[in-house]
Amino acid sequence: MRHVVFLSGAGISAESGIKTFRDAGGLWEEYDVMEVCSAEAFRRRRQFVLEFYNKRRRDLADKLPNAAHRMIARLQKAFPGRVQNITQNIDDLFEKAGCLETIHLHGELTKARCEHCGRVWDIGYGEIAGTERCPFCGAAKVRHHVVMFNEAAPEYSRLYRAVEALADEGMLVVIGTSGLVLPVDSFARFAASSILNNLEPQPSLDEGAFTTVLHEPATAAAPKIERMVKEVLG
Structure with missing residues (x-):
């Protein structure tokens, strides 16, 4: 069955006012x-890290959103069931937009995690003071639910399964990522068709791997991408 995998990075949320790390004026x-x-x-x-x-x-x-x-x-x-949404972002803008399911590869800013028992729970926009106890096991080991450098990223296994499934009439749509963290151009080669949308060319990406390349803001590209996806999914 034809299906679509969206894979997004910081660029998709930049127009909502969320700073990226790498761009000018970024974090x-x-x-x-x-x-x-x-x-x-x-x-x-x-x-210091908790306060960041x-x-x-x-x-x-x-x-x-x-x-x-x-x-x-x-x-x-x-x-339903034919559009998979995977993001490198830790914001909650997909949830605010009404997405039915989003795989957050690097965790979610609005959740906390216990380092002792591994349970995860919503905290909204509240703070983690560093003195809280886990509501499940009572350990004073509460932290942000974000994957940092040199930490395991367990959701990557779901990403790799999604990439492998692209060989079965799948379309890959990549929005707002430099390709420095994930080899999205390599992923595109698995897909029957693919779209890349970045504001400008990225030296780390082989744009020739994609069927369609759109150099424009994500909000400007969105109607075009939606039309192309609908053509594929029928």
Whole structure:
């Protein structure tokens, strides 16, 4: 059965006002990424890292989904079970847009996790002070539910299964990613057809691997992508 896999990065949420790490004016200009987003930094400066994510959570509270998020939500509802949404982002804009299911490869900012028992729960836009106890096991080991550098990313297994399934009449749609973290151009070669949407060419990506390339903001590309997906899914 024909199906579509969406794979998005920070670029899809940038137009909603969420800062990316790599772009000009992004978070890498404000912070040393390895001091706030690595397992080593968390071991050395636990409270500092918790506060970094508290700030990002506060900033997320008033952010709204844009046309690209809403486009994917519409397609999931129009074609139940045939549109898979996978994102590298930790924001909740797909959920706000009404997506039926989203695989967050790198965790979710609005959730906490217990380092002792591994349970995960919603905290919305609240803060993690570092003194909380897990509501399930009582351990004082509560942290942000975000995959940092040099930590395991268990959801990647679901990504790889989705990529393998593209060989069965699948379409891959990649939006707003540099290709530095995931080899999305290699993924495109598994698909029967593929779309790449970035604001501009990325030196780390082989754009020739994609059937269609759109260099424009995600919100501008969204109507075109929606039309092409509908043509594939019928």
